[in-house]
Amino acid sequence: MLVKFLQAAALSAMFAAPALAAQDSITLGMVLEPPNLDPTGGAAAAIDEVVYANIFEGLTRIGPDGSVKPGLAESWDVEDGGKAFIFHLRPGVTFHDGSPFDAQDVIFSLDRARAADSTNAQKSLFEGIDKVEASDPLTVRVTLKSPDGGFPFKMAWGDAVMVDQANIPDIATKPIGTGPFRFEQWKQGDHISLTAFDGYWGIKPALARATFRFIPDPTAAFAAMMAGDVDAFPIYPAPETLAQIQADPRFKVLVGTTEGETILAMNHENPALANVKVREAIAHAVNRQELIDGAMFGYGTPIGTHFAPHNPDYVDLTAQSGFDPERAKALLAEAGVQNLTLRLALPPTPYARRGGEIIAAELRNIGIETQITNMEWAQWLEQVFKNSDFDLTIISHVEPMDIGIYGRKDYYFNYDNPQFDKVIANLAATTDPAQRSVLLKQAQQVIADDYANAYLFQLAKTGVAKAEIEGLWQNAPMPANDLSEVHWTE
Structure with a gap:
C-alpha cells in the first residue's frame, strides 16, 4: 500500500508540475482604448500606455525614476556648445519583421516627425532640428538650429520613437517596432495582445505574453480585479475601493506620482x-x-x-x-x-x-x-x-x-x-x-x-496588482506600462 501511495504521489506531482511553473503572461486593465497604435501620429496617452518601451523604442528612454537613459542609442556626445548631438546606435538591432535598424531609420523617423505635413502631436519636440545626417550605419549626427540642453530628454518621448518606413501604411493598426514585445492582435473594444519578440537586442523579458483589456467603468474595473479577470490595473479608476483591495492579501496597492x-x-x-x-x-x-x-x-x-x-x-x-x-x-x-x-x-x-x-x-x-x-x-x-x-x-x-x-x-x-x-x-x-x-x-x-x-x-498614480507581480512602475514619469522588467514571483 505504501508503494502504491508513493507511486500515486509521484504521478500527481508530475502532472501538477506545469501548474507550478512560473507564470509568463499578464493581463492589464486600462480605462481608455487607444484610438490607434502610432505614438508618432496621435495625442492620446493610451497609445503610449500600450506601445512605449514595449513595441516602440527611441534613441533615449525615460526610466521609472524619470531620468533619461540610453535607448536605441547606447551613448551620445554633445558638440558645438549644445548645437550638435552625435548618437551612437546599438549594433544588431532589428525590427519585429526582421529588417535591420540603422542610421537611415533614425533619419527617416526624425525627418518624418518634423515634416510640414507631419501629424505628430508634439511637433515642437523637433522644431529645433536643422538636419539629421549619418556618418556611418551606426552613427547619427543631429544638428540643431540653436543649443538645446534638453534634446536627449525630448528624444525619450513616445512621440520620438523610431519607426520602420515600410510599416507606415499599417502603423496605426499593426505597428512594427524594435521593442521587447511585438504586436499580436487588436480586438476593437476589448483588448490588445502582445507577445515577446525572440529577436530582441536587449535583455529578454520574463513575460511571454501581455494583454491590455479596456474597462472604462470603475465598477467593472473593481469587479474584474476581484474576479481575477485582470492581473493588474496600473492606473486604477475606482479609488473609492482601494481600501477594500488593500485589505485583501491577494492584492497590493501601488500609490505614486504621475506627470x-x-x-x-x-x-x-x-x-x-x-x-x-x-x-x-x-x-x-x-x-x-x-x-x-x-x-x-x-x-x-x-x-x-x-x-x-x-x-x-x-x-x-x-x-x-x-x-x-x-x-x-x-x-x-x-x-x-x-x-x-x-x-x-x-x-x-x-x-x-x-x-x-x-x-x-x-x-x-x-x-x-x-x-x-x-x-x-x-x-x-x-x-x-x-x-x-x-x-x-x-x-x-x-x-x-x-x-x-x-x-x-x-x-x-x-x-x-x-x-x-x-x-x-x-x-x-x-x-x-x-x-x-x-x-x-x-x-x-x-x-x-x-x-x-x-x-x-x-x-496620483493609484495602481493595483496581484501580490505576486513585481516590476510595474509605481510612479509614472510618462504615460507608459513598461513591461520589460515585469515578472511573477514564485
Whole structure:
C-alpha cells in the first residue's frame, strides 16, 4: 500500500508540475482604448500606455525614476556648445519583421516627425532640428538650429520613437517596432495582445505574453480585479475601493506620482475667457481640496501652475489662485460679465466626469452656468483637442515636462503670451542646469500670473496588482506600462 501511495504521489506531482511553473503572461486593465497604435501620429496617452518601451523604442528612454537613459542609442556626445548631438546606435538591432535598424531609420523617423505635413502631436519636440545626417550605419549626427540642453530628454518621448518606413501604411493598426514585445492582435473594444519578440537586442523579458483589456467603468474595473479577470490595473479608476483591495492579501496597492497636471483648460478664443479677470475668477471659484476629495477620493496633490510637484524646479503657487468665491464674484463684476454660460466638455475619464459635476456647481456659485457635454475619447480628441470647439474642459496633461505647450500658438486652448514665449526661447538656448532651473521657475510664474488655465491637481498614480507581480512602475514619469522588467514571483 505504501508503494502504491508513493507511486500515486509521484504521478500527481508530475502532472501538477506545469501548474507550478512560473507564470509568463499578464493581463492589464486600462480605462481608455487607444484610438490607434502610432505614438508618432496621435495625442492620446493610451497609445503610449500600450506601445512605449514595449513595441516602440527611441534613441533615449525615460526610466521609472524619470531620468533619461540610453535607448536605441547606447551613448551620445554633445558638440558645438549644445548645437550638435552625435548618437551612437546599438549594433544588431532589428525590427519585429526582421529588417535591420540603422542610421537611415533614425533619419527617416526624425525627418518624418518634423515634416510640414507631419501629424505628430508634439511637433515642437523637433522644431529645433536643422538636419539629421549619418556618418556611418551606426552613427547619427543631429544638428540643431540653436543649443538645446534638453534634446536627449525630448528624444525619450513616445512621440520620438523610431519607426520602420515600410510599416507606415499599417502603423496605426499593426505597428512594427524594435521593442521587447511585438504586436499580436487588436480586438476593437476589448483588448490588445502582445507577445515577446525572440529577436530582441536587449535583455529578454520574463513575460511571454501581455494583454491590455479596456474597462472604462470603475465598477467593472473593481469587479474584474476581484474576479481575477485582470492581473493588474496600473492606473486604477475606482479609488473609492482601494481600501477594500488593500485589505485583501491577494492584492497590493501601488500609490505614486504621475506627470499628469490636471487642469480646467480654458479656450482663449472665447471672448469672455480672453479676459484675464474672468480666468482668475474661474480659478478662485474652484476648491481644489473639495475636488480631490470628491472626484479622486483624496488622491492627488494641489497645483497652482503647470508643473509636477515632484520636480525639483517646481514652485508652489497654489495660494495665488486659492479658493475664494467672493473674490471671484468681484472679479466678474469688474470685468462687467453677467449671465455667462460656458460649454464644459468632459472626456470619459473618471476624474473628468466626477470633477466636472463638482466644478459646475462651484462655477454656478459665482454666477457662471455650464452646459456639460460628456464625450467619448475619440470625440474629445476631434472636437476639443484638434478643432478647439469648446469653452472649458478637464484633462490631465500626462506628457513629461510639457510646460512648453503654452508657447504653441496652434495648441487647443489657444494661449498667446509674448512674455512666456521669451522665457521658453531663453530656456531652449540654455544648457547650464542652474540657469535652466531659473527659467523653468519663471515660466511657471508667468502662466500662474496670467491664469492661463485653472490648475487643479497632480494626478496620483493609484495602481493595483496581484501580490505576486513585481516590476510595474509605481510612479509614472510618462504615460507608459513598461513591461520589460515585469515578472511573477514564485
